[in-house]
Amino acid sequence: MLAFDNLGIRFGGNQAVQGVTGSVTPGIITAIIGPNGAGKSTFFNLISGFYKPTSGTITFGGQDITRLPTHEVVGLGIARTFQTTTIYRELSVLENAVLGHRVRTRSGLWDALLATGRERREGRASEEAAMQALRRVGLEEQAHTLAGSLTQEAQKRVSIALALATGPQVLLLDEPAAGINPEETVNLTRTIRELAAGGLTVVLIEHKMSMVMKLADHIMVLHHGQKIAEGSPGQVSRDPAVVEAYLGGHAAPHIQAELKADLIQNAKDVVSATTTSATGGTPHA
Numbered sequence: 001m002l003a004f005d006n007l008g009i010r011f012g013g014n015q016a017v018q019g020v021t022g023s024v025t026p027g028i029i030t031a032i033i034g035p036n037g038a039g040k041s042t043f044f045n046l047i048s049g050f051y052k053p054t055s056g057t058i059t060f061g062g063q064d065i066t067r068l069p070t071h072e073v074v075g076l077g078i079a080r081t082f083q084t085t086t087i088y089r090e091l092s093v094l095e096n097a098v099l100g101h102r103v104r105t106r107s108g109l110w111d112a113l114l115a116t117g118r119e120r121r122e123g124r125a126s127e128e129a130a131m132q133a134l135r136r137v138g139l140e141e142q143a144h145t146l147a148g149s150l151t152q153e154a155q156k157r158v159s160i161a162l163a164l165a166t167g168p169q170v171l172l173l174d175e176p177a178a179g180i181n182p183e184e185t186v187n188l189t190r191t192i193r194e195l196a197a198g199g200l201t202v203v204l205i206e207h208k209m210s211m212v213m214k215l216a217d218h219i220m221v222l223h224h225g226q227k228i229a230e231g232s233p234g235q236v237s238r239d240p241a242v243v244e245a246y247l248g249g250h251a252a253p254h255i256q257a258e259l260k261a262d263l264i265q266n267a268k269d270v271v272s273a274t275t276t277s278a279t280g281g282t283p284h285a
Contacts (some may be wrong), residue, residue, distance in 0.1 A: 001023070001024055001025070001026045001060065001061060001169070001170065001201060002023065002024040002047065002058075002059075002060050002078065002170055002201075002203075003022070003023035003024070003058070003059045003060075004020060004021065004022060004023070004046075004047060004056060004057070004058045004059075005021050005056055005057050005058075005059075006019050006020075006021055006055060006056040006057070007019070007020045007021070007043075007046060007047075007053055007055070007056035007057070007058065008020065008053060008054060008055040008056050008225075009042060009046060009051055009052075009053050009054050009055075010054045015225055016039050016042045016225050017039045017042050017043050017046060017053075017222075017225045017226075018224075018225045018226050019055075019056075019226060019227075020043065020056070020222070020225075020226065020227045021056075021227070022220060022227065022230065024170065024201060024203055025201075025217075025218060026169075026201050027196070027199060027200075027201055028196065028201065028202075028217040028218060029192065029193070029196045029202045029203075029204065029215055029216050029217050029218075030201075030202070030203045030204075030216065030217065030218045030219070030220065031203075031204055031205070031206060031212045031215070031216035031218070031219045031220070032044070032203065032204070032205045032219075032220050032221075032222060033205070033206070033207075033209070033212055033219060033220075033221055033222070033236075034221055034222035034223050034245065035223060035245055035246060037224075038222040038223050038224065038225070038245075039222050039224070039225035039226075040205045040222055041083060041174060041205065042225070043222060044080065044172055044174055044205060046058065047078070047172070048070065048073060048078060048080045048172055049065070049068055049069060049070040049072070049073035049074075049078075050070055052066070052067060053066060060073075060076055060077070060078060060170075061076070061077075063076070065078075071103065074103050074166050074168075075103055077167065077168050077169035077170060078168060078169070078170045078172065079100075079163035079164070079166045079168035079170070079171055079172065080163060080171070080172035080173070080174065081156075081159045081160055081162075081163050081171075081172070081173050081174055081176065082159070082174050083174045083175045083178065083205075085152070085155050085156055085158075085159050086159060087147050087148075087155055087158045087159050087162065088147060089146070089147050089148025090146070090147075090148060091146070091147055092143065092144050092145060092146060092147065093134065093139055093142050093143050093144070093145050093146075093147050093150070093158055093161075094127070094130055094131065094134065094143040094144060095147075096147050096158050096161070096162050097129075097130035097131075097133045097134055097158070097161045097162055097164075097165045098126045098127055098130040098165070099162060099165075100129075100130070100133065100161070100162040100163060100164070100165030100166045101125070101126040101129040101130055101133075101165040101166065101167070102126060103166050126165075129165050129167070130161070130165050131143065132165075133161040133162075133164035133165040134161050136161070136164055136191075136194075136195060136198070137157040137158075137160050137161045137164070137191055138157065138191060139154065139157050139158065139161060142154065151184075152179050152180055152184075153180045153181075153184040153187070153188060156176055156180065156188065157188070157191070160173070160176070160191075164195075168200070169200070169201060170200075170201045170202075170203065171195065171200055171201070171202050171203070172203050172204070173192070173202065173203070173204040173205070173206075174204075174205050175205055175206055175207060176188060176192065176204060176206065177189075177206055177208050177211055178207070185208060185211055189211055189214065189215050192204070192215060193215060204216075212233070213233045213237065214233075216233055217232070218230065218231070218232065219231065219232070219233055219236040221236060221239070221241075221242050221245070223241075223245040228241045228242065228245060229241050229242050
């Protein structure tokens, strides 16, 4: 589906992303992780069309999209949210989602001024698509509420709905759980899992390691702009290069602590599974 080969970008003398090759498996949740400054958001900007690479190629459904403008990338079926919640606070929740579907319409200025039949038809279609997107993120009841009056977690759902209304095959989420509390993180995790269960391919950047390890089917790890590992959560958390990147002083202390906790839990799971296999029954507490 979405693939990238030898992808890289340089800003002056800084090689922000270098030689990243891989692909996104359809229908699963893929997480992009790495210490601060690893190049994760830059990588997202590349595959979503916001940045143009200085090396490498990006393909989607077999089509080269490396140099396509952002709106064409969205039109092909790749939508994203941003690290900082970007919504129109003065508009209603529904109006925000309607704007997302406008990428699928053809009406122009004259259609709007003359209230043409096409404008009316597409307006109805946009509203229907927007309401469907709001239902998928649990905001149908708040459709006519001003987006700016919602909680931070609900505003993040609005930004996801706006992206969903574009009709994507691939949804890119940049730190969706940033700035929300543990209970809200659990609820948002459930929503993301439901989106993937409905057939959507999800790729996310997230610093909350406990969330990543529970949510992701596949993880790709970046460090200093290069891919250093990929695999299942269990494989990645035990990879020596990943452990060194996170526990060797490159990551923020709270992220190091979360990964340590995950490593300990993985070790306990291995011991538990081994004991169960050896005894043929339930392991002792």
